[in-house]
Amino acid sequence: MTARVHHADRVFARLLLPAVALGALTLGMSAAEAAGTLNVLTWCDHEDPALLHPFETANDVKVNFKDIDSTAAALAVLKQSKPGDWDVLVIDQTDTGRLSKLGVLEPLAAKDYPFASIPATIADPKLTSVDGTLYTVPEKFGYNTVAYNKSMVDPAAMTDINAPWDPKYKGRVAVYDYYVPEIEYAAIALGKDPATLGDGDLAAVKDKLVALKQNAAMVGDVTTVQQALATGAVDMLVGGGEWVTAGLSKDQPNLDYMIPHQGGVRWQQGLGVFATSKEKPLAVKFIQYILSPDGQAKLATSSCYWGMPANSQASLTPAQKTILRWDDQAKFVKASHPYLQMTPEFDKKLQALWASVLQSK
Amino acid sequence: MGVGTAEQVIASSIVTASPAARAALRVRLAGLLYVTPAVLWVLVFFFAPVLIMAGYSFLPLDANGELGSVGTGDYRAFFAQGAYLGALWNSIVTTAIVVACSSLLAYPFAYGIARLVAPRFQRIALAAAILPFWTSYVVRSYAWLLALSPTGVINYTLRSLRLIDHPLILAYNPHATELGFIHFFIMLNTLTIYANLVQINPRYALAAQDLGASKWWGFLTVTLPLSVPGIAVGAFLTIVLCIGDYVTPQILGGFRELLLPQLIMMQIQRQLDLPMASAMSLILTVVVAMAYLAMQRWLKMARL
Amino acid sequence: MMSGFTRNCGSAIAYGYMALCYAFIFLPVAVLVLFSFQGGDLPVPPFNGPSLRWYAAAFADSRLVDGFGNSLVVALLSSALSVVTGFLAAYGMARHEFPGKPALQAVIILPLAVSYLLVGMGLLVAASASGFRPGLWIVVIGHVVINMPLAFAICHAQLGEHQRKIELAARDLGASTIRVLLTITVPIIAPALIAAFCLCFTLSWDEFIIAFLNTRFDVTLPVVIWSLLRGGLNPVTNAAGSFIFLFSVVLIVAVEALLLRKRRS
Numbered sequence: 001m002t003a004r005v006h007h008a009d010r011v012f013a014r015l016l017l018p019a020v021a022l023g024a025l026t027l028g029m030s031a032a033e034a035a036g037t038l039n040v041l042t043w044c045d046h047e048d049p050a051l052l053h054p055f056e057t058a059n060d061v062k063v064n065f066k067d068i069d070s071t072a073a074a075l076a077v078l079k080q081s082k083p084g085d086w087d088v089l090v091i092d093q094t095d096t097g098r099l100s101k102l103g104v105l106e107p108l109a110a111k112d113y114p115f116a117s118i119p120a121t122i123a124d125p126k127l128t129s130v131d132g133t134l135y136t137v138p139e140k141f142g143y144n145t146v147a148y149n150k151s152m153v154d155p156a157a158m159t160d161i162n163a164p165w166d167p168k169y170k171g172r173v174a175v176y177d178y179y180v181p182e183i184e185y186a187a188i189a190l191g192k193d194p195a196t197l198g199d200g201d202l203a204a205v206k207d208k209l210v211a212l213k214q215n216a217a218m219v220g221d222v223t224t225v226q227q228a229l230a231t232g233a234v235d236m237l238v239g240g241g242e243w244v245t246a247g248l249s250k251d252q253p254n255l256d257y258m259i260p261h262q263g264g265v266r267w268q269q270g271l272g273v274f275a276t277s278k279e280k281p282l283a284v285k286f287i288q289y290i291l292s293p294d295g296q297a298k299l300a301t302s303s304c305y306w307g308m309p310a311n312s313q314a315s316l317t318p319a320q321k322t323i324l325r326w327d328d329q330a331k332f333v334k335a336s337h338p339y340l341q342m343t344p345e346f347d348k349k350l351q352a353l354w355a356s357v358l359q360s361k
Numbered sequence: 362m363g364v365g366t367a368e369q370v371i372a373s374s375i376v377t378a379s380p381a382a383r384a385a386l387r388v389r390l391a392g393l394l395y396v397t398p399a400v401l402w403v404l405v406f407f408f409a410p411v412l413i414m415a416g417y418s419f420l421p422l423d424a425n426g427e428l429g430s431v432g433t434g435d436y437r438a439f440f441a442q443g444a445y446l447g448a449l450w451n452s453i454v455t456t457a458i459v460v461a462c463s464s465l466l467a468y469p470f471a472y473g474i475a476r477l478v479a480p481r482f483q484r485i486a487l488a489a490a491i492l493p494f495w496t497s498y499v500v501r502s503y504a505w506l507l508a509l510s511p512t513g514v515i516n517y518t519l520r521s522l523r524l525i526d527h528p529l530i531l532a533y534n535p536h537a538t539e540l541g542f543i544h545f546f547i548m549l550n551t552l553t554i555y556a557n558l559v560q561i562n563p564r565y566a567l568a569a570q571d572l573g574a575s576k577w578w579g580f581l582t583v584t585l586p587l588s589v590p591g592i593a594v595g596a597f598l599t600i601v602l603c604i605g606d607y608v609t610p611q612i613l614g615g616f617r618e619l620l621l622p623q624l625i626m627m628q629i630q631r632q633l634d635l636p637m638a639s640a641m642s643l644i645l646t647v648v649v650a651m652a653y654l655a656m657q658r659w660l661k662m663a664r665l
Numbered sequence: 666m667m668s669g670f671t672r673n674c675g676s677a678i679a680y681g682y683m684a685l686c687y688a689f690i691f692l693p694v695a696v697l698v699l700f701s702f703q704g705g706d707l708p709v710p711p712f713n714g715p716s717l718r719w720y721a722a723a724f725a726d727s728r729l730v731d732g733f734g735n736s737l738v739v740a741l742l743s744s745a746l747s748v749v750t751g752f753l754a755a756y757g758m759a760r761h762e763f764p765g766k767p768a769l770q771a772v773i774i775l776p777l778a779v780s781y782l783l784v785g786m787g788l789l790v791a792a793s794a795s796g797f798r799p800g801l802w803i804v805v806i807g808h809v810v811i812n813m814p815l816a817f818a819i820c821h822a823q824l825g826e827h828q829r830k831i832e833l834a835a836r837d838l839g840a841s842t843i844r845v846l847l848t849i850t851v852p853i854i855a856p857a858l859i860a861a862f863c864l865c866f867t868l869s870w871d872e873f874i875i876a877f878l879n880t881r882f883d884v885t886l887p888v889v890i891w892s893l894l895r896g897g898l899n900p901v902t903n904a905a906g907s908f909i910f911l912f913s914v915v916l917i918v919a920v921e922a923l924l925l926r927k928r929r930s
Contacts, residue, residue, distance in 0.1 A: 470683060504906065508693055649780065
């Protein structure tokens with residue numbers, strides 16, 4: 001018996017002690033490794049190794065990133081961090097003003113970036129600057145309108161923004177879980193101009209969205225709605241656009257999107273540098289890389305979601321350009337409203353509105 | 362008995378001072394020494410954080426999103442808002458359904474493994490029954506999504522068999538969440554119920570039969586009551602793990618009816634409202650504590 | 666004759682029920698593993714494979730590989746700490762009398778009865794209140810909080826009167842307390858320690874919410890997979906999930922074969 005006992009004992013000691021040693025060592029090492037890194041707070045489309053690797057090898061740094069899915073989420077992360085923890089931020093560009101007022105963003109020099117090849121509507125100072133000072137650089141845009149399955153619904157019917165509310169499609173609709181575009185879309189459907197949305201409109205918008213949820217099969221984040229549309233669980237997605245359909249176009253050629261004649265919503269991401277960053281030159285280099293033709297092409301076709309590159313020099317293939325509907329962009333941009341520019345108080349109201357919509361039966 | 366021992370120890374350490382008593386005291390102190398690391402760990406890394414959290418829950422945010430003055434505002438908001446109470450209610454109902462279904466389904470399964478399978482194959486039968494436990498927890502819900510989707514395996518099979526024309530909508534509703542939960546907790550309950558059943562001597566039930574009871578009556582009056590502790594442990598673990606879970610409803614539920622953990626995560630990730638999230642987490646914990654008190658009688662009988 | 670027939674019928678139903686249970690339990694795993702070998706871009710029928718391209722993609726993904734390493738470190742470290750502190754506490758409880766014992770035992774056991782969300786939230790709030798950065802260290806701490814009570818309970822159940830006599834005999838022969846602990850007690854309950862270690866390891870390996878709330882860019886595997894899920898329908902997720910499953914099963918079978926089988930023979 002003792003022999004067996006000792007055997008087990010030895011095996012155990014062999015497992016346990018190295019485990020502690022190895023663990024302590026590795027955690028210690030990862031803490032020491034922190035020099036030479038760039039910390040990026042980003043949506044899921046900047047995380048592909050194919051996008052980051054060239055920058056990492058060229059500058060001999062490691063790019064760390066943390067996933068966010070709204071400006072609110074970014075602020076939540078910042079709140080738990082210390083000044084200097086973060087270098088680069090990817091945000092909805094309408095929040096540029098709000099964040100710069102919080103003192104979060106570092107002023108940028110326009111000459112560092114290829115503004116010459118960014119269309120004027122995209123480079124709109126209202127989205128990038130405050131009082132003539134540049135804070136964020138546009139990098140990618142697209143639409144939150146309606147994406148649908150051509151083989152299941154008639155595209156002609158989709159040109160009316162109210163189609164997803166039609167009882168005919170009950171249980172065949174998915175809603176993207178992001179309060180800003182959904183609230184704006186409902187406002188457009190109500191015949192309101194999103195730019196002038198105020199407290200007085202919120203009750204009507206809420207009722208409109210509750211009605212939409214009642215007609216819908218589900219509400220979900222990027223993956224869930226993408227999966228639902230791709231697998232046929234639903235036939236249309238409110239808030240959808242090229243970011244849902246383009247990446248799947250090879251397997252699911254039936255998926256398409258359009259901007260209804262009443263209009264749609266345009267999202268636009270920008271890159272900014274944190275005022276407290278300790279790696280500002282490197283952060284600027286990172287933005288330059290993302291804005292380069294090669295970086296733009298990889299970002300536009302990211303595995304998480306596709307979108308139009310801000311830089312028209314992006315080295316995309318003709319096939320990729322077709323999928324992104326490159327030639328329709330001037331028309332699409334004109335027909336769409338950018339995201340709302342909100343005060344923090346109004347933002348809170350909209351979030352509360354969306355929370356009560358999600359919670360409604 | 363425990364309290365008596367403690368009193369005796371204290372009394373004896375005060376009254377006596379003989380060398381023998383001092384030696385005994387040393388043994389007692391040594392006992393405390395062994396226990397100290399574990400107790401300190403739990404106090405410092407569990408009790409203290411939860412206390413800080415409880416403190417936060419009484420500091421509702423002001424209009425600027427900063428910690429405000431002391432008050433019960435967040436609790437009052439929770440119980441005043443239909444949406445929040447609704448989420449709590451959804452969580453309780455879902456958990457109750459999951460506990461009932463997984464115990465009921467797991468019991469005959471565990472009984473079959475314990476009584477029908479030949480002893481030397483029982484370990485393998487049990488191991489097989491809990492094997493999918495080792496798929497990653499996040500991946501399991503995703504796998505159910507693949508199985509339930511309109512082009513997924515279930516619909517594909519039903520369509521190939523020409524049982525249905527149009528795919529059934531199976532995922533993205535509260536039932537899909539329940540299904541995902543039940544799948545996991547059947548495994549857990551099978552394990553706890555089996556562990557209990559093998560401790561019950563089958564001869565007890567046979568003895569009852571010898572005394573004239575029918576097979577069913579023997580089961581109902583002898584085996585089933587004896588296996589209550591196993592059922593209770595499984596049910597309680599199910600409550601603890603199910604009511605606090607965020608992943609399964611988030612992936613499978615389609616946001617049709619939010620559960621409380623989803624609302625808590627929304628407070629953290631979107632609203633930046635840690636005090637509200639703290640208040641909600643504590644309310645959730647109180648619900649679990651009430652479940653514990655209700656089940657305490659049977660849980661104490663079980664040897665974990 | 667009649668009763669034989671009903672008995673056969675009864676067992677047919679019972680075996681049928683068990684088969685159904687197994688089918689239900691294995692359905693998602695089967696779907697997961699099957700479509701990890703998918704040749705196309707979507708992990709749904711029809712199946713056109715088998716292909717290993719998604720496994721290649723998973724192993725080439727530095728996020729998954731880093732997450733795997735982080736998870737391994739966190740699980741090993743937190744399980745080792747859980748087993749050591751849990752065992753010491755169990756030994757103290759089983760072998761010594763001291764004031765406040767039942768209360769201290771309740772303190773150690775309590776984290777078993779709360780949801781992981783509370784543990785994770787508590788650490789998140791406490792860390793942000795005291796200015797500590799999120800990181801894997803906090804995850805290790807949290808995993809010890811949830812696993813140490815289990816290790817304690819397993820060890821405590823195994824420390825019976827029988828071993829106490831052997832320990833006393835050794836002490837009578839002049840062995841020091843530490844020596845008795847290391848050369849008598851630990852070897853005798855080694856199977857319980859190993860079982861506790863394996864259980865803690867699997868629970869830590871798979872834990873999501875504490876790790877999700879308390880990390881930033883050094884994340885564990887479940888958190889990496891969670892963000893992969895957010896990236897859309899992807900057979901890479903199937904490949905990663907299937908690989909974790911096979912890895913865990915091989916580990917469990919190896920431990921069982923190496924340690925416990927030997928002990929029974």
